Amino acid sequence: MTRILPGIFAAALALSASAVQAEDKPPLKIGGILDMSSLYADITGPGSETAAKMAAEDFGGEVLGRKIQVLAADHLNKADLSANIARDMLDNQGVEMIYDVAASATALAAGEIAKARNKIIMFNGPGSIRLTNEACGPYTVHYVFDTYGQANVTGLAAVKSGLDTWFFLTADYAFGQDLEKDTSAVVTKTGGKVLGGVRHPLNTSDFSSFLLQAQASKAKVIGLANAGGDTVNAIKQAAEFGITKGGQKVSPLLAFVTDIDSIGLETAQGLLLAEAFYWDLNDDTRAFSKRFTERMKRPPTSAQAGVYSSVTHYLKAVKAAGTTDAAAVIKVMKETPINDFFAKGGKIREDGRMIHDMYLFEVKKPSESKGRWDDYKLLATVPGSEAFQSLEQSRCPLVKK
Template sequence: MKHLLKAGVAALALIACVAAAQAETIRIGVLTDIAGPLSDAQGPGSVEAARMAVEDFGGKLLGEKVEVIGADHQNKADIGAAIARDWYDTRNVRMIMDLGSSAVAIAVQNIAKDKNRLSVATGAASSELTNKHCNANAIQWGYDTYQFAKGITGPVVKSGGDKWFFISADYAFGHALENDTRKNVEAMGGKVLGSVRHPINNLDFSSFLMQAKNSGANVIAIASAIADQQNALKQGQEFGIFDDKTKAAAMALLLSDVHSVGLKASQNTTVSSIFYWDADDESRAFSERYAKKMGRPPSETQAMNYSGTLAWLRAAEAAKSVETDKVLAQLRSGPIKAPFIRNGELRADGKLVRDIWLMKVKAPEASKKPWDYLEITGTIAGKDAFRPVSESECKLLKG
């Protein structure tokens, strides 16, 4: 009995030590699409980018070890919410980032508010995250649908594309992207002739494309993401839908999409972007290091995971605390100084406003090296690229 009692006490002591170590380790969670349709632009690369930021920071914060953990939300809000609760409650995760799916992001940022932790969307793009669904514990560090719409609509309408038809994803991201683009088209004097919505992971876009073509539109807007957007663009080219009279507007075209679709099919497409691996010396230096680990340049989301992680670590160090309120106060205390963020400001609604690139997809003959896909044609100031305070529904911006 004495031996059993000693063994039991030892086991309890070991459990207590493990629990203490778990509590002391500061964790950053990357909740992403590991193997699904968003994984190319997010996935394992997002986890690695956050780990690179922790390594560059030195691996410790306020004397404690910092660890990055990752998990797959499978693009399902209930799964993402369950993981977030567990991470916040039992793993000492102070910040969850990436999120990818807008539905997942909405669920997680609501939990972050309840737990007084932080949710940082670097991959989820619905502008409603910082509008209708805004809360004090949520940040949108990456792109958003308002920015996509504002950056692309102007050049397209000004070049004669004034009759639009939407092929949109039937979930939060697609709805927001279509709505934001509609408003911009109509504000510039264009008309929306119709729309159709498709499910996620749709393989056959032929009927949607024919409906769009028969509408008489001279712009077919693809308000979808990653694989769906790629399939719609490829099939539109194959079926002869896109021509001199009917242009495609890929509203959320990312670097990975151009790589998948190819330059021949996507050349001359206008792109609104928060990051491009070959944009400047800072982007090239990071991308070279990242490519040695992952075999390719980082996507927009992956770069923002690196940027957002470093910004949080620096803010926590300056605030001498990992408590959410203190870190957020530090982040909002002045201009955001983080990798790849130009003229950045974190607003009360959680929107990181910054200058963005306006780019064009190169013709095949203009590409001189691997992943040399985009040409920078200009910049759009943050105040012009993102939803202004005057148009926001977010109560955090009122009063």
């Protein structure tokens, strides 16, 4: 008996040592750079952080024996601050992957930092097509929507229905400029005309002078190349000015369900908009949205749903690759189709664009809605291959022509 005890003791020591070793493994950190307090906070912000945490929890809370730790920071819609946060996360905090980034100027800034350090960055909230064109990188993924897809789905439908003259109200930064440019191209290619446009400062409260110029243009459509609080304020003030009653159509080129809720169906009814996701689309979207709503007291936006999907896809790739090395992980991510509540048959291309279906919705009349958040009627499902820019058109240096 005394001869057996040392063997048992040694085995116990070995088990104890392996347990300690597992506990000593550093956490796998993923970092969100978000708008937590300004005009895009409802679109991304705390909801994106919650979605990332839900993805980590549903994955089991750890991968490769490492606890998954979700970080988040507020970039205050400042590109230089976004770059500094990205630098600190990657250089000092041990972050392996950055998610969301919330706005285009801030995303372009953070993207350059991640690119220089060969780290994966996944964009969910920003829309600029530059992220998969000139600013693309080998570890950059643009997951939810972009200005080309939004323009292609909304602009094309509008012109085909006879809304063929346009005037643009454009947020004066990368996203707004790209959205106007891409929508203008769709309008003119489809036989419509652009009668003019005006640039407005980001996060402005008074659209009166810009709307008067749009009204004077007599354009059938006033295209809003902006997002978040700017879109909400522009639509509300257009209604106050009687612009929509006067026969002109206001078209938000990027709007989220949170925006429509803020505006109200009385004012927003009839708006055409393109979305990558809607909470009430099918049983899968409803099941996820129910869980999200229990935490956030409202359904997810497409950006927030995209955060959950993209973080899950990343964690699956880490597990499959057996490492957090960016080159090995991104290879698995690009080889593996995405099939979940957000996308069916989704695929990340060589330029970093995640290809998935897009949807054209019309905002319901108050009489058609069954209650709060029941806002959209599905008009069309547009395959990703038709919605997004083709590889032949890409200006990404990584794309082999």
